[in-house]
Amino acid sequence: MAHATPTRPGHAGRQADRVGARVPVAAGLLLGWAADRALGDPRRGHPVALFGRTMGAVEARIWRDDRAAGVVYATVGATLATVPVVVLDRRWRRRPVARAALTATVTWAALGGRSLAGAGREIGDLVAAGDLEGARALAPTLVGRDPATLDGDGLARAGLESVAENTSDAVVAPLVWGGLLGAPGVALHRALNTMDAMVGYRSERYARFGWASARADDVAGWPAARIAALLTVAVAPRRVPEGADVGIGPPAGAPGRHASGRGGPAAAWRVWRRDHARHPSPNAGHVESAFAGALGVRIGGRNVYGGRVEERPTLGDDDAPGPRPDDLRRAAALSLRVGAAAALTGAMLAAARHHEVSRFRRKRQST
Numbered sequence: 001m002a003h004a005t006p007t008r009p010g011h012a013g014r015q016a017d018r019v020g021a022r023v024p025v026a027a028g029l030l031l032g033w034a035a036d037r038a039l040g041d042p043r044r045g046h047p048v049a050l051f052g053r054t055m056g057a058v059e060a061r062i063w064r065d066d067r068a069a070g071v072v073y074a075t076v077g078a079t080l081a082t083v084p085v086v087v088l089d090r091r092w093r094r095r096p097v098a099r100a101a102l103t104a105t106v107t108w109a110a111l112g113g114r115s116l117a118g119a120g121r122e123i124g125d126l127v128a129a130g131d132l133e134g135a136r137a138l139a140p141t142l143v144g145r146d147p148a149t150l151d152g153d154g155l156a157r158a159g160l161e162s163v164a165e166n167t168s169d170a171v172v173a174p175l176v177w178g179g180l181l182g183a184p185g186v187a188l189h190r191a192l193n194t195m196d197a198m199v200g201y202r203s204e205r206y207a208r209f210g211w212a213s214a215r216a217d218d219v220a221g222w223p224a225a226r227i228a229a230l231l232t233v234a235v236a237p238r239r240v241p242e243g244a245d246v247g248i249g250p251p252a253g254a255p256g257r258h259a260s261g262r263g264g265p266a267a268a269w270r271v272w273r274r275d276h277a278r279h280p281s282p283n284a285g286h287v288e289s290a291f292a293g294a295l296g297v298r299i300g301g302r303n304v305y306g307g308r309v310e311e312r313p314t315l316g317d318d319d320a321p322g323p324r325p326d327d328l329r330r331a332a333a334l335s336l337r338v339g340a341a342a343a344l345t346g347a348m349l350a351a352a353r354h355h356e357v358s359r360f361r362r363k364r365q366s367t
Contacts (some may be wrong), residue, residue: 028103029343034343036107037339068208074195078191078192088104111175116335122138156322169193170193229290235337237262237264239264279315280310295334
């Protein structure tokens with residue numbers, strides 16, 4: 001007669017905890033990325049838009065021209081976005097399907113990869129077709145500078161720089177923080193990044209009030225920017241020989257542009273390591289310089305933000321050309337590849353993190 005194998009007290013519960021912790025977070029991140037890739041942003045009731053309206057109301061009530069008020073604003077925003085997700089995540093710790101669904105939903109709401117790549121391609125197509133007014137009208141969905149001051153080359157450069165920077169902020173960072181902290185990490189990063197976009201400016205109104213939101217976003221974006229640059233190197237398109245067609249060009253019917261033998265993974269690594277510190281941002285320079293090297297272009301220069309002019313150092317080789325419309329399409333394709341690599345990275349981080357947590361708990365219980 002067969003006898004059931006005795007189970008040590010608490011063993012089944014610990015097994016459930018390990019399954020409920022490791023698998024759902026990794027699966028949820030991948031599902032959330034896949035939903036963004038297939039569906040894009042939710043068309044109605046976008047949680048990030050709701051959060052933005054809420055924080056606009058909070059700003060209207062507590063704004064003062066000092067840093068202390070800005071700290072309160074950032075704390076309120078981080079709490080509102082994160083606490084409900086933390087509560088649900090803990091409640092569903094032993095319900096793998098529910099926890100995976102929560103992680104996938106939060107990740108889908110936080111990511112902007114499909115919209116980002118689509119906007120980059122569309123601006124490139126409009127510039128290539130000579131429709132500068134159409135490109136200028138669309139530009140504010142992607143770039144923060146004044147589109148009225150931009151010609152075709154300026155629109156291409158602004159678009160490529162924004163695609164690169166937002167690949168880190170809107171794609172890689174949520175997936176990295178999801179891998180490290182699960183769904184609460186995704187929600188926290190999206191809240192910090194959204195508040196920075198709302199008040200993190202060096203304008204007269206926000207120089208002090210927005211300081212805390214800007215600095216918190218810099219800290220949250222620090223690991224993701226460097227991981228995004230590494231992933232850009234890893235998935236960069238191969239170096240295209242002199243005179244070969246790049247393969248991702250203007251819309252059908254337009255003449256293809258021929259690459260000049262630049263770009264590729266080696267150039268992405270070299271330009272990133274050499275040029276990232278030239279950028280005034282502690283984070284944006286990493287992924288922008290990696291994109292410049294990967295695509296074989298030179299970016300940076302004069303930017304106009306609401307009447308304020310900035311002269312930024314260039315990123316990329318001195319003899320590399322400035323971005324053209326087809327480079328925007330290449331940047332959009334590269335952004336999608338980086339996003340796919342980031343989804344896998346986030347899933348692996350989640351699995352590795354929970355493995356280490358489980359091992360630490362077992363070690364403590366055995367002592």
